[in-house]
Amino acid sequence: MALAAETTTQTRPQRADARRNRERVIRAAAAVFADKGMEAGIPEIAERAGVGKATVYRSFPSKEHLVAAVATERLDWITTLATQGLTDDDPAAAFERVILAIAERQASDCAVAGSMAADIHLPELDAARATTHAALDALLDRARDAGALRDDATAVDLRVLFTGIAHVLRESHEHDPAVWSRYGELIVDALRVR
Amino acid sequence: MALAAETTTQTRPQRADARRNRERVIRAAAAVFADKGMEAGIPEIAERAGVGKATVYRSFPSKEHLVAAVATERLDWITTLATQGLTDDDPAAAFERVILAIAERQASDCAVAGSMAADIHLPELDAARATTHAALDALLDRARDAGALRDDATAVDLRVLFTGIAHVLRESHEHDPAVWSRYGELIVDALRVR
DNA sequence: CGCTAACCGGACTCGGGGGTCCGGTTCGCT
DNA sequence: AGCGAACCGGACCCCCGAGTCCGGTTAGCG
Numbered sequence: 514m515a516l517a518a519e520t521t522t523q524t525r526p527q528r529a530d531a532r533r534n535r536e537r538v539i540r541a542a543a544a545v546f547a548d549k550g551m552e553a554g555i556p557e558i559a560e561r562a563g564v565g566k567a568t569v570y571r572s573f574p575s576k577e578h579l580v581a582a583v584a585t586e587r588l589d590w591i592t593t594l595a596t597q598g599l600t601d602d603d604p605a606a607a608f609e610r611v612i613l614a615i616a617e618r619q620a621s622d623c624a625v626a627g628s629m630a631a632d633i634h635l636p637e638l639d640a641a642r643a644t645t646h647a648a649l650d651a652l653l654d655r656a657r658d659a660g661a662l663r664d665d666a667t668a669v670d671l672r673v674l675f676t677g678i679a680h681v682l683r684e685s686h687e688h689d690p691a692v693w694s695r696y697g698e699l700i701v702d703a704l705r706v707r
Numbered sequence: 708m709a710l711a712a713e714t715t716t717q718t719r720p721q722r723a724d725a726r727r728n729r730e731r732v733i734r735a736a737a738a739v740f741a742d743k744g745m746e747a748g749i750p751e752i753a754e755r756a757g758v759g760k761a762t763v764y765r766s767f768p769s770k771e772h773l774v775a776a777v778a779t780e781r782l783d784w785i786t787t788l789a790t791q792g793l794t795d796d797d798p799a800a801a802f803e804r805v806i807l808a809i810a811e812r813q814a815s816d817c818a819v820a821g822s823m824a825a826d827i828h829l830p831e832l833d834a835a836r837a838t839t840h841a842a843l844d845a846l847l848d849r850a851r852d853a854g855a856l857r858d859d860a861t862a863v864d865l866r867v868l869f870t871g872i873a874h875v876l877r878e879s880h881e882h883d884p885a886v887w888s889r890y891g892e893l894i895v896d897a898l899r900v901r
Numbered sequence: 902c903g904c905t906a907a908c909c910g911g912a913c914t915c916g917g918g919g920g921t922c923c924g925g926t927t928c929g930c931t
Numbered sequence: 932a933g934c935g936a937a938c939c940g941g942a943c944c945c946c947c948g949a950g951t952c953c954g955g956t957t958a959g960c961g
Contacts, residue, residue, distance in 0.1 A: 527907085527908090528906095528907060528908065528957085528958060528959080529958075529959090530907095530908070530909085530957075530958070531907080531908060531909090531958095534908090534909085554947085554948060554949085555948075555949070555950085556947095556948075556949095559910095564909085564910080565909065565910030565911065566910080566911090566949090566950080566951095567909070567910055567911085567950090567951075567952085568908085568909060568910065570949090570950065570951080571908075571909085574950095575949085575950080576948095576949070576950090630875070632878065663896075665889075670893070672875075673872055673875045673876065673890070674868075674871075674872065674893070676871075676875055677868075677870075677871025677872040677873070677874055677875040678867055678868065678871040679871070680871055680874050680875070681824070681866075681867045681870055681871040681874070682867065684826065695859075696867070699864065699868070699897040699898070700897070702857075702896060702897050702898075702899070702901060703893040703894065703896050703897035704893070704896075705896070705901075707896060707899075721937085721938090722927085722928060722929080722936095722937060722938065723928075723929085724927075724928065724937095724938070724939085725928095725937075725938060725939090728938085728939085748917085748918060748919085749918075749919070749920085750917095750918075750919095753940090758939085758940080759939065759940030759941065760919090760920080760921095760940080760941090761920090761921075761922085761939070761940055761941085762938085762939060762940065764919090764920065764921080765938075765939085768920095769919080769920080770918095770919065770920090
């Protein structure tokens with residue numbers, strides 16, 4: 514019975530220490546991915562969690578599953594942000610605010626862009642991606658209908674621009690929020706109607 | 708004696724077959740890098756050149772040297788393009804034309820963006836990069852002075868936007884010139900004055 | 902308290918890419 | 932043609948990260 518709802522579906526009861534370690538691992542992974550990006554290694558995550566590699570693989574069958582878990586959190590965050598933006602009175606300003614908020618967070622958390630860029634296909638992650646994509650498209654549509662964006666702007670463009678820029682800035686260890694905000698502006702300008 | 712000037716400095720005379728293989732390797736590398744990006748492996752390049760790995764390492768002490776050789780060619784091409792743009796009557800149009808030309812070539816040659824993104828520091832390559840950077844900055848300055856670009860636009864922005872987008876599009880195996888031209892436009896729009 | 906199932910983690914294998922070595926071959930000068 | 936130096940490439944080494952195994956440990960129920 515004990516079908517206590519967890520963050521993720523938990524079919525069988527586990528021991529308390531196992532549950533605790535799973536949480537430690539996912540926290541450590543989020544921290545490491547935030548610093549180094551999704552390409553960070555499992556050994557580093559395990560060490561940061563104060564745990565052996567095997568323990569990581571106990572809760573997450575492969576590295577992809579671990580990445581997916583963190584990425585899903587970030588995608589859900591973006592979805593919430595974009596959905597909130599839909600209720601804003603000024604569609605163009607709402608769009609800009611959302612992009613800048615994402616860019617700002619990315620300054621201190623590489624996993625934001627990483628979650629959009631990850632080339633991983635697991636049901637959980639695909640679903641989160643689809644939801645985020647839909648929310649962003651809605652945000653774009655509203656701004657376009659208000660005459661603020663170019664006709665062919667899509668959420669794909671957003672992903673390409675944002676994850677691309679993020680990739681380059683991460684390699685140069687850029688963490689200055691001002692720089693990130695500025696590139697957020699550039700993205701907005703790129704999609705704005707001429 | 709025999710100090711015949713080569714493309715790259717050649718201190719000692721080599722045998723003809725060695726010289727021929729060097730050329731084959733660099734052609735193969737350019738082709739592979741164009742298809743797969745600078746992260747392609749040496750084995751693949753050697754095979755494409757019809758040569759063993761060791762022969763690759765005979766002419767190029769490390770993979771970085773090989774990448775640098777191809778990257779320098781591409782950077783020189785960009786430099787020529789940008790320099791020609793400087794003589795154009797319309798600074799804004801010249802800027803746009805150059806960006807679009809680069810984007811168009813990138814559609815079928817990943818090494819263009821790769822040459823700007825490569826995190827390699829060899830004298831030859833650093834020099835080429837500096838020259839390209841200067842030429843692009845001059846192009847930007849002229850367009851800005853004409854009132855076409857935002858005040859803070861730099862060649863660094865160009866590199867960040869272009870290599871970033873290229874990175875994402877390469878991963879999705881995008882080779883359609885139309886798509887590339889469109890992203891070229893987006894880059895131009897991003898840097899345009901509002 | 903005691904016992905068993907579940908869990909833990911250090912040590913292991915496996916695969917792939919960069920870089921090197923040596924026995925056989927070829928160039929090219931005489 | 933003959934010969935030595937230079938060159939060729941298949942086989943090898945090393946490192947690093949993903950993923951697995953087993954002997955020791957601990958939770959937690961009766």
